[in-house]
Amino acid sequence: MDTIFTRGPSLNNRLALAIVLSAILIFVDHKLDGFKSTRVYLNSLVSPLQYLANLPSVLLSESADRLTSHQALLDENEELSSEVLVMREKLQRFDSLVEENNRLRNLLNVPVREALRRQAAELMAVDKNPFSQQVLINKGALDGVYLSQPVIDDQGIVGQVMEVGTTNSRVLLVADVTHAIPVRSLRNDIRFIATGSGSLNEMYLEHVPHSVDIEVGDVLVSSGLGEVFPQGYPVATVKSVTRDESRPFAQVSVTPMAKLDRLNHLLLLWLAGEGQDEILDANASEEE
Known part of the structure; x- marks a missing residue:
């Protein structure tokens, strides 16, 4: 039987012809880049098949991510x-302590401390200057913000x-080098x-005598002196104490309680009587 494969040149x-043609095509493609447009066309033609072949892997990956995110949300x-349960229990004790403190102050004829006005704010930008630790928030004079107003987060x-x-x-x-509290x-x-060091995770205590009673782990809170920060708010914890007798004072390093490198939502505090002029001026300008 005479088939089509037995006709023409031998195998x-x-x-040999196929090898020669392949070598010519490889040379033209590699040296002369003669099939660039053809490759683009072929890639465009094959790309739907590639997406289709990759679809099961993408679906499995997204499903795994969704399951992981769901589990993470459940754990969180x-x-x-x-x-919340722990904080509610602490809040109950806190309320009773506040009432007890107020009764004692009344017995001693000491004025009862009024609750501070507060307002939430959000971080807008961080100063890019490496020698300055400053941030920008989205509250201003229209909200009654005033100079030297204390700002806190959920930690301190x-x-x-x-x-x-x-x-x-x-x-x-x-933490700024020009700041002291x-x-x-x-x-x-x-x-x-406590003064800033220029680093977000470190501050120093100034002029600490060698004989002073201070230990690693001590919690430092605002004293209320200077009338800028209200007293009792967490500021830092003592990280290290170095007593070198060749130096006039002990070297004390502390770590800020506030998460200065992860700020997002902040809280503005109003001291008694502060910021009222700014609020009145802002309201007057709005009426005009």
Whole structure:
């Protein structure tokens, strides 16, 4: 039987011709880039098949991510629920302590401290200057913000307002080298001055005598001196104490309580009588 494959040149000649044609095509493609447009066309033609072939892997990956995210949300929800229970228990004790403190102050004829006005703010920008620790928030004069107003987060004192605009303000962080805050130790009520180091996770205590009673782990809170920060708010914890007798003072390093490198939502505090002029001026300008 005479088939089509037995007609024409022999198989050896066909193989040699195919090799020669392949070599020519490889040379033209590699050296002369003669098939660039053809490759683009072929890639465009094959790309739907590639997406289709990759679809099962994408679906499995997205499903795994969704399951992981769902489980993470469940774990976070459970953890937050536990924290809410703990905080509610602490709040109950706190309320009773406040009432007891107020009764004692009334017995001693000491004025009862009024609750501070507060307002939430959000971070807008961070100063890019590596030698300055400042941030920009979305509250300004129209909201009653005033110079040197204390700013905190959910962990402790963040800093104070240094510039006030109409709708935003600039906050100087406690870690800035130009910032200082009077503090006291919760353990023994000794007072210090904490200054910024220029690093977000470190501050120093100034002029600490070698004989002073201070230990690693001591919690420092605002003392209320200077009338800028209200007393009792967490500021820092003692990280290291170095007593070198060749130096006039002990070297004390502390870590800020506020998460200065992860700021997002902040809280502005109004001291008694502060910021009222700014609010009145803002309201007057709005009426005009």
